[in-house]
Amino acid sequence: MKKPSAKIRQEIALLQDQLRQAETREAERIGRLALKAGIGDIAIDETELLRAFEELAARFRPDRNGSAEAKPAGSSAANGSLPLPSGAIKNSAGEA
Known part of the structure; x- marks a missing residue:
């Protein structure tokens, strides 16, 4: 029996x-x-922050084979760091 449209x-x-x-x-x-x-203390444009979040999500999103995507050895995701937004300043330890 089919469902009535109101029920759907x-x-x-x-x-x-x-x-x-x-x-x-x-x-x-x-x-x-x-x-x-x-993150709340960082002065960053929402567009840049969204891009950084998208990159972070891609880093942890599984590929079609069900495993995490492999990143090239030189990529920032491969070495455990995310690219810094433009205007960010690194200290002597290489951290923002």
Whole structure:
């Protein structure tokens, strides 16, 4: 027996609410971690910060074979660091 459209709409509304709640939990988790890491104290354009987050996500996103993507030996992701935003100053230890 097929479901009536009203029942399908009700299920969609429930799923949309669950999605909003899941996204809120994820955003709060990432936000807490970013603040712990000191991201809140950095003066950076949102576009640059988004790009850095995308690079970080790509570093940990599995490839099609189910394993983490291998980065070339010279890439910043391979040596465990992320590229610094433009205008960042390195200290003598090579840290920003």
